[in-house]
Amino acid sequence: MSRPVSVGVVGCGYWGPNLVRNLRAVENCSVRAMCDLNTLRLEHLRGLYPEIETTTDYDHVLNGMNVDAVVVATPVKQHFALAKAALAAGKHTFIEKPMAASAEQCEELIDIAERNGLVLMVGHTFLYSAPISKIRAIIQAGDIGDLRYINCRRLNLGLFQKDINVAWDLAPHDISIILDIIGEFPETVNCQGNAHVTPGIEDVTNMSLSFRNNRFATIQSSWLEPRKIREMTIVGTRRMIIYDDLQTHEKIRVYDVRVERPPHYDTFADFQYSYHYGDSYIPYLQQEEPLKALSQHFVDCIRSGAKPRTSGENGLDLVRILEAASASLTSKGAPVTVASGKHSRKISRIETHHATPRVVHG
């Protein structure tokens, strides 16, 4: 395709305008339409981008504007119907996370995209971010040893959603990162939580994903915390990483610390844990907005026909885990085996090709 890829964005509330802004900055991409049911939002956006047509009529975007692709950034319950209509109209489609409200819906969207030879990409934004690329590189280089566990905390006051609970709203970020780092699908999911404010919609959840070889990850999600926290701890046999996304420059810190059991001892008095304390270091991160890289990738995939790094199958994997978490929530945290379906596959990690950082040994 030699002309610019033309895109229509549906859903221009809080997040959609960020996608509009980043897609506009991609070379060889033109945002042709912004669609929302809320005319006040459209009026506001017309002030920012007067050259982009605004409409409340989604049919007009699909059939009257000659766009190549559609970006869906509405609440989750609308994702399936809007994306299905886009794919049926022959449009490459990007859907914000989580991909849809059920695994069944995700499977159907994957089928339609495959049948029509269209790009289907999901907004697992963090996989396009510099900190996650760096963490992936550090782990793939073997610098932390074998991965033991991951602990994530994503907490703050609000924004309360009306159609999904906090696990469906916030945990997708953590789950997408965990699957990418571990490169495997969990065997079971446990989730406990409580709906304190809106009946039936949990605003605090604790999820754990259990993987083979005794590895596991925990995810704490909350809309009911006084402080905003976006933290992840990754513990390896040799080193540990702390990723604090709220830091401006020092988002990742690698700690050369570990605890080991003595290989053998004769009496209990001989038994001593060995604590190793070495240097910590802060890897350099290239500052780039993840949404910029994600927007560029979507346009590149449309041009080349390549499968996106965060494809429909990745979206489906994540929704399966969320469904298992919901099932566990209703049975008070009992372990639930993650269902597999037609599009089940072995999760493949994004391979990191850039130079691997070296670790300062203590």
Ligand SMILES: NC(=O)c1ccc[n+]([C@@H]2O[C@H](COP(=O)([O-])OP(=O)(O)OC[C@H]3O[C@@H](n4cnc5c(N)ncnc54)[C@H](O)[C@@H]3O)[C@@H](O)[C@H]2O)c1
């Ligand atoms: N990747 C990220 O980091 C990130 C961050 C925030 C939100 N999100 C995702 O973005 C999506 C939107 O979230 P939000 O916070 O912007 O929600 P929002 O409620 O602020 O905005 C959604 C907009 O969609 C519009 N809308 C709803 N149904 C529509 C329809 N049928 N046709 C046209 N417009 C319609 C609403 O009028 C509203 O303006 C969600 O899937 C959310 O999970 C992703």
